[in-house]
Amino acid sequence: MPGAKNISLQTYLFVNPKNFESNIFKEEKIKYILGEMKAIITGTGSYLPPRVVTNFDLEKIMNTSDEWIRQRTGIVERRYADPGIGSSDLATEAAKRAIESAGLKPADIEFIIAATLSPDHYFPGIGVLVQAKLGLAPIGALDIRNQCSGFIYGLSVADQYIRAGTFRRILLVAAEVQSSNLDYSDAGRDMAVLFGDGAGAVVVEAYDGQDRGILSTHLFADGRYVSDLWMEKPSPRDKPVFRENFIREGRYFPRMEGRSVFKNACEKMPEAVRIALAQNNLRVEDVDVLIPHQANERITQMVAKSLNVPAEKVISNIDRYGNTTAASIPIALDEACRNGKIKSGSLIILTAFGSGYTWASAVIRW
Numbered sequence: 001m002p003g004a005k006n007i008s009l010q011t012y013l014f015v016n017p018k019n020f021e022s023n024i025f026k027e028e029k030i031k032y033i034l035g036e037m038k039a040i041i042t043g044t045g046s047y048l049p050p051r052v053v054t055n056f057d058l059e060k061i062m063n064t065s066d067e068w069i070r071q072r073t074g075i076v077e078r079r080y081a082d083p084g085i086g087s088s089d090l091a092t093e094a095a096k097r098a099i100e101s102a103g104l105k106p107a108d109i110e111f112i113i114a115a116t117l118s119p120d121h122y123f124p125g126i127g128v129l130v131q132a133k134l135g136l137a138p139i140g141a142l143d144i145r146n147q148c149s150g151f152i153y154g155l156s157v158a159d160q161y162i163r164a165g166t167f168r169r170i171l172l173v174a175a176e177v178q179s180s181n182l183d184y185s186d187a188g189r190d191m192a193v194l195f196g197d198g199a200g201a202v203v204v205e206a207y208d209g210q211d212r213g214i215l216s217t218h219l220f221a222d223g224r225y226v227s228d229l230w231m232e233k234p235s236p237r238d239k240p241v242f243r244e245n246f247i248r249e250g251r252y253f254p255r256m257e258g259r260s261v262f263k264n265a266c267e268k269m270p271e272a273v274r275i276a277l278a279q280n281n282l283r284v285e286d287v288d289v290l291i292p293h294q295a296n297e298r299i300t301q302m303v304a305k306s307l308n309v310p311a312e313k314v315i316s317n318i319d320r321y322g323n324t325t326a327a328s329i330p331i332a333l334d335e336a337c338r339n340g341k342i343k344s345g346s347l348i349i350l351t352a353f354g355s356g357y358t359w360a361s362a363v364i365r366w
């Protein structure tokens with residue numbers, strides 16, 4: 001069947017169940033069984049809302065200073081979405097750019113994976129909203145809730161689906177609108193200065209070759225640290241869910257044990273990268289580009305130092321966007337592709353750490 005390699009096995013069989021018998025299907029199936037199919041990223045895109053909020057802007061509304069923020073975090077400015085704009089809107093723009101850069105049309109996408117901690121609604125997640133906004137057929141849409149590690153968790157899911165032959169073209173998008181729920185009082189100023197809004201997306205496709213692709217993903221979690229970085233309320237455990245005293249106590253805001261997060265991020269990200277390198281028989285010297293989750297410039301520097309990766313191989317854009325949680329890695333990845341830091345054949349390492357705690361790494365031969 002001409003063009004069989006360009007559609008997913010699921011679509012192929014759905015269109016004509018007789019394809020079970022065809023030689024082309026057998027040939028493809030054998031490749032999947034032998035693990036010869038790889039998942040590759042064929043397109044990247046990002047979208048940042050246009051409104052720039054500098055540290056000096058924050059000085060005007062809260063008890064902080066540009067000097068404190070720069071020294072402790074490396075952040076100079078971040079973007080805030082305007083009222084009425086949700087993470088699904090940012091995600092849709094990033095998705096369009098990723099699909100275009102893959103040389104595809106939205107209708108070519110067979111499955112959506114969306115990662116966010118700031119969905120437009122309590123439910124449903126943003127995957128279905130992105131699907132509707134892109135005008136797609138009723139393909140599946142899966143939501144990932146792994147906060148700062150959400151993009152790598154999503155990448156791992158996409159990789160498994162592709163290598164299993166379930167789908168051939170997956171849109172993975174991560175987006176956050178965090179600016180609408182930050183506590184600018186002294187109780188929340190440690191977090192309020194860190195976070196920004198934005199979205200990043202990739203298209204993950206099946207590739208019939210060995211020279212490139214996602215080589216591994218490693219996912220970790222330790223739920224004992226849930227309350228170190230969380231938004232405790234609203235919680236359906238409370239009846240009623242919304243209460244005056246919780247508002248007064250600031251419990252509908254995100255909260256963080258900054259020092260514990262800092263220490264664990266500096267330990268867990270390098271650990272996840274070392275495990276990934278060992279599994280792939282690679283050395284730190286083989287790494288061309290390291291993209292850590294953009295949490296804090298000091299954390300990025302500690303991770304690079306711990307791994308002995310030189311600064312010129314490390315991607316950092318936290319000065320311009322702050323911490324965009326799930327979106328930070330795909331935004332940095334997109335910028336690195338567009339400004340030529342990532343080239344064909346580059347060995348890329350992604351690593352993330354965040355609420356849960358969850359942490360993760362991925363190794364990609366570009």
Ligand code: COA
Pocket residue numbers: 063064065068069072073148189190191193194256257258259261262265295296299323353354355
């Ligand atoms: N502006 C000015 N002062 C602030 C402030 C702000 N935005 N936030 C906190 N402070 C104050 C504190 O109140 C404290 O004052 P005190 O000494 O009078 O009590 C002082 O600064 C030091 O606070 P501390 O929490 O000890 O600072 P720190 O050196 O630990 O740095 C963080 C704070 C948040 C920058 C740091 O803990 C950190 O980066 N943690 C990891 C954060 C992160 O990456 N989170 C997301 C992970 S995905």
